[in-house]
Amino acid sequence: MNIKKILSDFGSWIFAGLTFLGFIIIYAGIGGRGRYKATGETNFYFVAIGIVLVLPFLIYMLKTKILINKAEDEESKRIADLIRTGDKVIVNLDNLEIQSNSYKQEIEVGSGYNTRNEYIDVNHNVILIDVPYNNDSIKYKLNIDMDTTKLKMHFAIKQETELYIDPTNPNNNYLDLRFLES
Numbered sequence: 001m002n003i004k005k006i007l008s009d010f011g012s013w014i015f016a017g018l019t020f021l022g023f024i025i026i027y028a029g030i031g032g033r034g035r036y037k038a039t040g041e042t043n044f045y046f047v048a049i050g051i052v053l054v055l056p057f058l059i060y061m062l063k064t065k066i067l068i069n070k071a072e073d074e075e076s077k078r079i080a081d082l083i084r085t086g087d088k089v090i091v092n093l094d095n096l097e098i099q100s101n102s103y104k105q106e107i108e109v110g111s112g113y114n115t116r117n118e119y120i121d122v123n124h125n126v127i128l129i130d131v132p133y134n135n136d137s138i139k140y141k142l143n144i145d146m147d148t149t150k151l152k153m154h155f156a157i158k159q160e161t162e163l164y165i166d167p168t169n170p171n172n173n174y175l176d177l178r179f180l181e182s
Contacts, residue, residue: 022053
């Protein structure tokens with residue numbers, strides 16, 4: 001294994017452990033002592049130490065949320081720019097190649113004596129499109145987790161959709177499949 005990966009995993013476990021320890025210290029500091037013992041008085045030093053241990057986790061969660069929102073905003077801006085300024089190519093949905101892999105997966109539901117096995121349907125569909133563009137061919141591959149029959153019905157109803165391509169960078173493209181969300 002890579003030493004960098006090992007240290008990263010070790011750091012993650014330490015981070016999680018300190019966060020858990022911080023919550024325990026906060027609980028002990030506010031007087032929680034157990035089910036059958038009377039609660040003690042609040043120890044503000046313990047609460048402060050617990051907050052200091054939990055604070056990096058809260059900062060990490062806030063930073064992650066901000067980065068995810070920023071990435072989603074950039075992606076929606078990229079798509080809006082492509083729709084507004086990109087070349088529009090009509091794609092006939094009848095000429096698609098759909099490779100599907102559907103199976104039932106066994107999962108265990110419940111806990112203790114109330115466990116039982118249930119089977120869920122898993123659908124993996126890979127859509128391959130070869131679109132001619134400017135004397136070249138753009139190969140588009142898309143993974144969709146939807147029942148194959150429903151997917152083919154949506155494609156039969158819609159019949160065609162648009163592929164938006166950036167004229168300066170053909171690898172920057174967007175296939176409009178928003179009709180599958182309804």
